[in-house]
Structure formats: C-alpha cells, structure tokens
Amino acid sequence: MTRPADAVPRSGVAAVQPAALQRLAAGLAVEASAALVRRGSSALTFMEVCGTHTMAIARFGLRDLLPPEVRLVSGPGCPVCVTAMGDLDKAIALARLPEVTLTTFGDLMRVPASRSSLAAERAAGADVRVVYSPRDAVEIAAGESDRQVVFAGIGFETTAPTVAAALLEAQAHGLRNFSVLSMHKTMPPPLEALLDLGETDIGGFVLPGHVSVVTGSACYEFLAREYGVGGVIAGFEAYDVLDALLRLARQTETAIEIEYGRAVRPEGNLVAQRLMAQVFEPRDADWRGLGVITGSGLGLREEYAPFDAERRFDVDAGEPLEPTGCRCGEVLRGVLDPAECALFGARCTPEDPVGACMVSSEGACAARYRFRGIDD
Amino acid sequence: MCLALPMRITAIDGQLAIIVAEGLEQRASLVLVPDARIGDYVLVHAGYAISVIDEDEADETYALLAELAEAAAWEDSRDRRHETGGTFDRGGSQEDA
Amino acid sequence: MTEAGKRDEAAGPGAAGATPGGRILLGHGSGGKLYRDLVRDVFVRAFANPLLERLDDAVALVPSGRIAFTTDSHVVQPLIFPGGDIGRLSVAGTVNDLATAAARPLALAAAFIIEEGFAVDELEAICASMAATAAEAGVEIVTGDTKVVERGACDGVYITTTGVGEIVVAHDLGAETVREGDAVVLSGGVGDHAVAVLAARGDFHFSADVRSDCAPLWGLVEAAIEAVRGISPTGSASGSPAAAESASGDSAEALRFLRDPTRGGLTTVLAELAEEAKLGIELEEAAIPVSPAVRSVCDLLGYDPLTLANEGKMVLVVAPEPADAVVAALRAHPLGRDAAQVGVVTAAHPGRVALRTVYGTRRVLDMPVGELLPRIC
Numbered sequence: 001m002t003r004p005a006d007a008v009p010r011s012g013v014a015a016v017q018p019a020a021l022q023r024l025a026a027g028l029a030v031e032a033s034a035a036l037v038r039r040g041s042s043a044l045t046f047m048e049v050c051g052t053h054t055m056a057i058a059r060f061g062l063r064d065l066l067p068p069e070v071r072l073v074s075g076p077g078c079p080v081c082v083t084a085m086g087d088l089d090k091a092i093a094l095a096r097l098p099e100v101t102l103t104t105f106g107d108l109m110r111v112p113a114s115r116s117s118l119a120a121e122r123a124a125g126a127d128v129r130v131v132y133s134p135r136d137a138v139e140i141a142a143g144e145s146d147r148q149v150v151f152a153g154i155g156f157e158t159t160a161p162t163v164a165a166a167l168l169e170a171q172a173h174g175l176r177n178f179s180v181l182s183m184h185k186t187m188p189p190p191l192e193a194l195l196d197l198g199e200t201d202i203g204g205f206v207l208p209g210h211v212s213v214v215t216g217s218a219c220y221e222f223l224a225r226e227y228g229v230g231g232v233i234a235g236f237e238a239y240d241v242l243d244a245l246l247r248l249a250r251q252t253e254t255a256i257e258i259e260y261g262r263a264v265r266p267e268g269n270l271v272a273q274r275l276m277a278q279v280f281e282p283r284d285a286d287w288r289g290l291g292v293i294t295g296s297g298l299g300l301r302e303e304y305a306p307f308d309a310e311r312r313f314d315v316d317a318g319e320p321l322e323p324t325g326c327r328c329g330e331v332l333r334g335v336l337d338p339a340e341c342a343l344f345g346a347r348c349t350p351e352d353p354v355g356a357c358m359v360s361s362e363g364a365c366a367a368r369y370r371f372r373g374i375d376d
Numbered sequence: 377m378c379l380a381l382p383m384r385i386t387a388i389d390g391q392l393a394i395i396v397a398e399g400l401e402q403r404a405s406l407v408l409v410p411d412a413r414i415g416d417y418v419l420v421h422a423g424y425a426i427s428v429i430d431e432d433e434a435d436e437t438y439a440l441l442a443e444l445a446e447a448a449a450w451e452d453s454r455d456r457r458h459e460t461g462g463t464f465d466r467g468g469s470q471e472d473a
Numbered sequence: 474m475t476e477a478g479k480r481d482e483a484a485g486p487g488a489a490g491a492t493p494g495g496r497i498l499l500g501h502g503s504g505g506k507l508y509r510d511l512v513r514d515v516f517v518r519a520f521a522n523p524l525l526e527r528l529d530d531a532v533a534l535v536p537s538g539r540i541a542f543t544t545d546s547h548v549v550q551p552l553i554f555p556g557g558d559i560g561r562l563s564v565a566g567t568v569n570d571l572a573t574a575a576a577r578p579l580a581l582a583a584a585f586i587i588e589e590g591f592a593v594d595e596l597e598a599i600c601a602s603m604a605a606t607a608a609e610a611g612v613e614i615v616t617g618d619t620k621v622v623e624r625g626a627c628d629g630v631y632i633t634t635t636g637v638g639e640i641v642v643a644h645d646l647g648a649e650t651v652r653e654g655d656a657v658v659l660s661g662g663v664g665d666h667a668v669a670v671l672a673a674r675g676d677f678h679f680s681a682d683v684r685s686d687c688a689p690l691w692g693l694v695e696a697a698i699e700a701v702r703g704i705s706p707t708g709s710a711s712g713s714p715a716a717a718e719s720a721s722g723d724s725a726e727a728l729r730f731l732r733d734p735t736r737g738g739l740t741t742v743l744a745e746l747a748e749e750a751k752l753g754i755e756l757e758e759a760a761i762p763v764s765p766a767v768r769s770v771c772d773l774l775g776y777d778p779l780t781l782a783n784e785g786k787m788v789l790v791v792a793p794e795p796a797d798a799v800v801a802a803l804r805a806h807p808l809g810r811d812a813a814q815v816g817v818v819t820a821a822h823p824g825r826v827a828l829r830t831v832y833g834t835r836r837v838l839d840m841p842v843g844e845l846l847p848r849i850c
Binding site for chain 3: 018021022051052058059060061062063064065078079080105106107109110119130131132133136155159238350351360361362369
C-alpha cells in the first residue's frame with residue numbers, strides 16, 4: 001500500500017489506524033509483561049510531559065487500549081498549567097494599563113489568576129485580544145502606533161523561537177510599541193526536578209514531539225545516563241503514542257529514542273535554536289507545583305530590553321494567591337490522580353475551574369474529566 | 377507539545393509561504409526553516425513552519441501502519457475461521473510462529 | 474418639531490429609497506415620514522406581500538390546529554459571510570426553530586435595530602436575502618418594526634425574527650418521548666457555519682473551502698415526517714395530515730425529538746437531550762460527517778467540530794423502525810445529502826453522551842464551556 005501523494009500520516013488516515021492500533025496495543029501488552037518480569041515490578045508507570053499528548057490521549061480514548069499493567073500519568077507539560085500565579089497576575093496588571101493592548105494565545109484567556117482572568121479583564125473593559133500567532137501581535141503593533149502592544153509569551157521550546165522571530169521582526173521594522181512578557185520555560189529541567197523529587201517510580205517518559213522538533217534528542221540523554229530512565233520522543237497521532245509506549249516497554253537498556261522521525265531530527269532545528277539563544281537567555285522560573293527550578297525559564301537578553309514588557313512597565317501585580325484546596329501542583333508532578341482531588345468534579349469543573357489543570361483543555365484534570373462515568 | 381499541523385507549501389514570497397491542508401489555506405513564516413521549498417510538507421505552529429516533514433520517514437510510518445493493519449485483519453479472519461471450524465482450518469500450521 | 478425632525482427634513486424627500494447610497498439617519502426610526510418612507514421603500518418593497526402592505530400594527534392570521542411560536546435575535550459579525558448573511562440567518566433561524574416543533578412556518582415578523590449611518594443599499598441587500606430565504610421556506614414576513622440607534626450603539630444591524638407555525642403532528646415532540654433504542658440522525662456535515670464565519674472575520678488569517686450551511690429546513694423536516702408516516706399505519710386519506718393523525722392515532726409518534734445544533738454544536742444538543750431524557754446516547758465518531766476543510770481548520774486552531782455552530786442542520790431522534798427511511802428521505806432532499814444515523818439512545822450511562830472514536834475507544838462528550846478560543850497547545 002503506497003501513501004497517497006497528499007497524505008502525511010495524521011488522524012485523517014482513519015481507515016488504516018483502527019486495525020493497526022489494536023495490533024500496537026497487543027504488542028504493548030506483550031512487551032509490558034516481559035518488562036515487568038525484567039524489572040521485577042508489578043506495574044509500569046510512564047509519564048507524558050506534553051499538554052498536547054494529554055489532550056490527544058483523552059481525545060482518542062487511548063487509555064481504553066492500555067493493558068492493565070501500564071499506567072500513564074500526566075506530568076508538567078501543559079505550559080498554561082505550570083505558569084505561576086504571580087506571572088498570570090503580571091499579565092493582568094499589564095492588561096489593566098489603559099495604554100496597553102494585551103495580546104495572547106487563546107489558551108490563557110480563562111485561566112484563573114489570583115483575583116481575575118484575562119477574559120474577566122476584557123469584560124471589564126481592558127483591551128485584551130486573542131491572536132493565533134505572535135506575528136499577528138506584531139502586525140497589531142505596526143497598525144496601531146498609539147497602543148502599547150504586549151504579547152503574553154507562554155510555551156516551551158516549540159513556541160519560544162516563534163516569539164523570538166516575531167520580536168526580531170518588530171525590531172527590524174523599528175517598532176517602538178511592541179514588547180513581550182516572557183513566561184517561557186524549557187522542558188528538560190523539570191524532568192530532572194521531577195526525578196530528583198523521587199515521588200513516583202517513573203519507568204519511562206513519553207517525550208514531547210514538537211518541543212523536540214526544536215531541541216533535538218540530545219538534551220534528554222541525561223535521563224538515561226544519570227537516572228536510568230528511558231524516553232521516547234512521540235508524535236501526536238494515536239499510533240504515535242502507542243508505538244512510543246511499546247518502545248519504552250521494550251527497552252532493555254534505557255535510551256532516548258525518536259518515534260516521531262518524520263518531524264524530529266536528532267540535532268533538532270538549529271535555526272530555531274539559534275534564534276531562541278539570540279533573543280532569550282536562561283533564568284530561574286517558578287513552576288506551579290514544582291517551585292523555582294534553576295535555569296528553566298527564558299528571559300529576554302539585555303540588548304532586547306526595549307522589547308521586554310517587564311522592564312518597560314512598572315506594574316504592581318499584588319501578592320499571588322493560590323486557591324484554597326487546589327492541588328494542581330501534585331497533579332502536575334504526577335503524584336495525584338485528578339479524581340483523587342477533593343475539588344475535582346465538585347467545586348472544580350471546566351465551567352467553574354479552580355486551578356489551571358482544569359481550565360486548560362489539555363490540563364490533566366480537564367482531560368481526566370472526560371473519562372468520568374463511562375465504564376465498559 | 378503544542379498544536380502543529382502538517383501543511384504543504386504551494387508558494388513562497390520572501391520569508392512567507394502560502395501553505396495548504398485539505399480545504400484550508402494560510403500564510404506561515406519560513407524563517408525557522410529557510411531550506412523549505414515549494415511542495416515540501418512543513419509542520420506549522422503559531423503561524424511559523426518549525427520543521428520540514430521527512431517524506432521517507434513518513435512513508436515508513438505509513439507502511440508500518442498498513443502492515444500492522446493487514447496483520448490485524450489476517451488475525452481477525454484466522455480467529456473467525458477457528459470459531460466456525462470452516463474448511464480453511466488446518467490446525468496448528470496456521471498459527472503465528 | 475424636534476431638532477432631529479428639522480435635520481431630517483433637510484435631508485430631502487424620500488431620503489431612504491430615493492437616494493441609493495444614502496445612509497440611515499436617526500430620523501428613520503422616529504415614526505414620522507422618514508420612517509414610513511424607509512418601511513415602504515426598503516422593507517415592503519423587499520418582502521412584498523399583501524398582509525405587510527397594509528402596514529397595520531398587528532396582522533390577523535388564520536392558523537389551523539395547534540400553533541408553534543418562537544423568537545430569535547441575530548447579531549453576527551461580519552454581516553455578510555460565504556454562504557449567507559445576517560438576513561438569511563434571521564429567517565432560516567426562526568423557520569428552523571419552528572421546524573423543531575414540527576411546525577410549518579405560517580408567518581414571520583422582523584424587528585430591526587439599525588446603527589445610525591448604516592448604508593441603505595446594504596440594508597436593501599439584507600432584506601433581499603431575507604425575502605429570498607423566506608420564499609425558499611414558503612413563508613412571508615408580514616409585520617415588523619425598526620429602531621435606529623446612535624452611531625456606535627450597535628454593530629451595524631441587529632435583527633430579531635419571530636415566527637408562528639402550524640404544527641403538523643398530533644403529538645408533542647420532546648426529550649420525554651425519547652426511548653432506549655431510538656436512532657439519532659444528523660442531516661449533514663457539522664461545523665461549516667462556524668468555520669465560514671471565523672474565516673470571514675479574518676482574525677486568524679486563514680481561508681477555507683467552506684460556506685455557511687445557513688438554510689431554512691422546513692422542507693427537509695417535512696420529508697422526514699412523511700417518511701415516518703410512511704412506515705407507520707395511516708388513517709383516513711382525506712383532510713389535513715394532522716386531522717388524519719388524530720383520526721387514526723398518531724402515525725408520526727415515531728418522530729421523538731428535533732433540534733438544530735446552532736451555538737454549542739451537536740455536542741450541546743445531545744448533552745442536553747441526554748440530561749433531560751435521563752437516558753444515555755452512544756455516538757459513532759466515524760458516522761458523523763465533517764468536511765475536510767472544517768477538519769483542517771479544527772486541527773489547526775484546536776477546535777472540536779462537534780461543538781461548532783451550524784445553521785442548516787437538524788438533529789432528529791426517531792424510533793428504530795423508520796430510521797432508515799428517514800435517512801433515505803433526508804438524503805433525497807438537497808439539504809440533506811450527507812444525512813446519516815450517527816448514534817443510538819441507550820439505557821446505559823443515563824444523562825451522558827459517549828462517543829465511540831474511530832479507534833473503537835470511548836470517551837464522554839461534554840458541553841463546551843465559554844467562548845470558542847483557538848489553542849496553540
């Protein structure tokens with residue numbers, strides 16, 4: 001069977017996938033049993049650390065296909081969920097400035113901050129606009145020179161290069177009214193922090209496919225080398241995830257593998273890495289649930305100070321307030337199943353979320369919510 | 377992480393490309409994939425192409441899926457034959473090695 | 474004479490219709506001569522029917538049997554989009570609401586709130602579209618109202634339509650009649666309207682091969698009702714269908730429930746139905762038609778096609794016996810070519826909708842929350 005000229009393997013290839021998936025699931029069951037014997041354990045816990053994987057697993061109902069010995073937990077891979085309250089409050093404080101047009105990805109609009117949300121601020125009269133691309137924010141700045149356009153930069157290494165590129169474009173056009181509030185973070189550091197915490201016996205990581213498009217695979221080698229934990233860089237179709245789990249179970253020597261070869265090169269995207277390094281530098285960042293992790297955040301370099309919203313605007317965001325009873329942190333570390341949180345499904349629902357894990361459609365709690373109640 | 381869609385480049389104008397998926401047309405910046413050419417499939421995230429899809433790898437993945445699907449279909453029909461005890465049942469010789 | 478009146482006089486006689494390219498003034502809403510000119514030159518000219526031409530404050534109708542009554546307000550940006558405009562939307566929307574009660578549209582009313590400065594020829598185009606849509610549905614706009622608000626106080630034009638219809642079945646449709654085993658039928662592909670409007674708004678800079686499906690669906694629903702009757706025993710062949718039904722017992726009772734999946738999409742209609750009926754619904758993802766362009770846009774922006782708005786689709790819940798005939802009847806109609814049975818009502822998981830994915834796995838479908846927002850994650 002040859003690939004139709006226009007088809008790149010994606011969820012549209014439904015005819016091939018269901019049968020193939022059953023086969024992969026069967027293969028996973030076989031490998032998992034063998035792995036348990038080898039490792040002398042009773043269950044395999046794999047952690048995915050990418051919000052888009054959380055979402056894909058929920059959307060495709062993949063948990064239905066996992067053998068009972070394989071446990072799949074969500075880690076801190078949702079950039080919205082791991083954004084600290086204080087950072088969200090800063091974005092809101094900026095949005096309240098009358099001269100500011102706060103541009104943001106849609107993901108951030110409904111996230112509850114200490115006292116408000118961007119959606120609530122917009123309803124109260126703030127100029128908050130949802131954009132699909134940071135380029136759109138630059139375009140707004142170019143077209144409305146009387147507005148101070150601030151872009152709320154969230155996302156990991158997939159997104160940071162796009163923000164870097166947009167910033168350079170703004171600079172090239174001599175724009176004086178564009179700036180970025182960088183809340184960007186990088187992926188490998190929290191994996192190290194998680195393993196250091198040692199709260200869960202993680203048998204392997206399903207590694208983020210699109211972050212890895214940029215970073216390549218070398219940055220994860222330390223997981224295998226220093227912690228004896230393997231990882232497979234996975235794509236986002238149902239078969240990608242199952243194949244990655246199968247490969248993880250099959251590993252006799254822990255290693256970092258690339259399942260998503262059609263998009264990920266071992267060296268990553270060097271141009272994107274260069275742009276990121278040109279505009280950003282590592283700094284400490286506060287991760288919800290994990291606390292401050294050294295060198296895990298991205299801040300704008302000194303020479304781009306005019307484009308740094310934190311340096312340009314003097315805002316008092318107030319003291320960050322964590323909502324009472326919210327256990328997002330434990331969920332993000334993979335130690336608490338969302339259903340075990342007292343607020344889950346009762347006080348905290350997608351319509352009325354308390355924490356970010358429920359409001360973000362790819363937060364572990366929101367994704368878990370979709371599974372409640374339907375039993376076979 | 378992050379939503380990205382494979383789309384095909386149909387035109388390039390400087391650093392901007394016209395990209396298409398089925399029924400959809402958009403512009404994206406190629407600044408992160410300067411070697412991309414017309415006809416390439418690229419992964420598009422937040423208005424930027426971040427990777428050129430490796431067609432050989434894509435072919436391999438597709439072939440693997442097809443193989444798996446065929447194997448599953450064969451197994452299905454084998455299981456059904458055993459159930460019905462039909463004329464194709466030759467006992468152990470048809471089992472997986 | 475008021476200040477506004479003096480200004481209006483200065484604009485010249487027949488300011489509305491006599492000067493194409495003219496603009497709506499505050500005076501057009503004040504009930505005086507300008508108002509009468511606008512009504513006559515734009516609305517009466519477009520909607521052209523004897524009842525409206527009387528320009529009475531109220532219209533006398535002679536319905537037969539039970540009537541259905543509904544109203545809907547329409548605010549959409551942009552006002553014109555591929556496949557439709559606010560005018561078509563306002564007529565189709567109310568006709569379709571009546572159709573969900575199995576009611577043939579009898580008469581429509583249209584109330585306009587127009588922003589000062591709105592172009593008269595744009596208004597004329599909207600009214601022409603309303604008239605054409607009404608003609609498709611076999612109904613007329615027989616009365617209406619117009620108000621004009623200051624520049625900036627509304628977004629161009631808002632239209633509220635109200636409709637009266639004659640119910641052609643003897644029984645009440647509704648969630649309470651739905652039973653285990655009933656078939657869930659969808660009249661065609663989902664997501665077209667929402668994506669067409671989103672593309673037309675231009676916020677996310679994409680173009681898609683999609684047109685709004687905005688259309689009046691009474692003819693389609695009527696075909697479904699006839700298909701249901703065709704499978705069920707009928708009584709006397711004379712008189713109105715409703716009379717025949719009440720004479721013989723209700724031959725259309727197999728038609729349980731109708732709803733058009735507008736804002737909130739298919740998911741919202743079915744989630745609400747499951748809750749009200751206290752039954753479960755099993756949906757087959759593979760059976761739900763979604764056009765490739767809608768799927769691409771959803772993949773790009775992170776939307777779920779099942780939660781997107783439609784303006785020319787109907788969800789029908791029917792007893793299992795006539796289900797195939799209903800699907801065939803819908804497919805034979807131009808507006809139902811892609812109709813399909815997409816699910817079944819079940820006693821399992823009452824109050825919940827379960828989707829069987831193309832992979833054979835299952836997940837719960839929840840109503841979407843809040844406004845539709847694109848994602849990058």
